[in-house]
Amino acid sequence: MDTASSAAAPRIVLVPGFWLGAWAWDEVAAILRERGRDVVALTLPGLEPEHPRRGEVTLEDHAAAVLDAIGDGPVVLVAHSGAAFPATIAIDRRPDAVAHAVWVDTCPVVDGQAMDASFEGDAMPIDAAWDEELEGGSMRDLTEAQLATLRERAVPEPAGAVRDAAVLRDERRLDVPQTLVATGFSGDEYRAYAEQGAGFLRGLGEQRALRTVDLPTGHWPMWSRPRELADLIDAAGR
Template identity: 55%
Template sequence: MTPAPIVLVPGFWLGAWAWDEVADLLRTAGHAVTAVTLPGLEPDHPDRGSVTLDEHVRAVVAAIEAAGEPVVLAVHSGAGVPGYAATDRRPELVAHAVYVDSGPATGALNPDFTAAEMPLPSWAELEEDGNSLEGLTPEHLARFRDRAVPEPGGPVRQAPELTDDRRLNVPTTVLCTSLTSEQIRAAISEGWAWIGGLAELHDVRYEDLPTGHWPMWSRPADVADLLGRIAGNTGNTGNTGNAVTQ
């Protein structure tokens, strides 16, 4: 079986470069990989305030369609919003969705956010907001600070449009890094928008990988191994095997 292509989408403030280590490991192992920079996350974007969530969704959908066959779609952090919406628009082209310290969002992450863009906060502010820096070296943090781009405000405050119930059948894995699978399962009933889809999806598996919120940097080999196993077991069949800890 030919492994399914893998599409990687980074979270807030990041471009495709954030996946470089994971993507290189996967390509070395023989996988076809596409990493996405969402609209407005280009360093030279002229007007981030005009970028919409729909543009982010369309960019993810375009990457899925360009693969030419059903993909493993891996989304990190805030990309859980356009990622879940993309599975709604093209469910037949997502063989497996992987949420990396993220979740299938059913609502806006911050509907009260009014600014045109959201710059990368201080490290202390990130940690106070629940974003663990565990496993990141001073070099990681320096690169993050140097290459981070302000997040467009539209995708922060806008809610995804979800209309196709076929998305509910997309096999899904939640890679739990800064929160454990036990914590995430316990939070589902609390109604948090960022994990809203976990209450409605039909096939959800959880894998614990203890580290911080950016495992593509702190544990790239482990992230690549998980994605590679899912892609290898998926191919064109949609069958992901039993790579996930329940």
């Protein structure tokens, strides 16, 4: 290990997607720490297993937790799946503190975008998407043990994270260096779908410093391809 380059490398902040806590990053975080990287993995508010008032948690609460982890930076900010919402807000609020953003099978969002503005209820359990995830192939390459762990440890996603819209004001976020790790689709497919008007990819067309890297697997590469994902994160921002 090159101690000098490791010491100079930005801290890495890992933000899990819907239903997940910091535990989702355990294997990737361990690999990065073995390489001398300073790593923080987050459990966003309301994703604690015994949270008493999940329905009161907002997207702003999630963004505040990411901002707290970023501090004054510099950081490599890594967001998986639905964590793109609070991560984009955090970059918008503090673009100078983010040396590089890594989007894991997701992409930054646009101002006013929500995951599902019509969602009702206090929280969204993983059961709402489980069959669709299996049939859609997003669980590709996961072992039966990993699937069982996901099902057992998944926590209902607070409604605010699903329903609230992102409020973005600072276009400097568009110039932050970014890498999209394309797993379920290739990077070329991501861009093609964005050009065709796919709503969930609206943010892709705005970015001025984003590249794509293909890592063919399912939607959960932190478990199916942890070492390869750690390699990509480790390279970001150096």
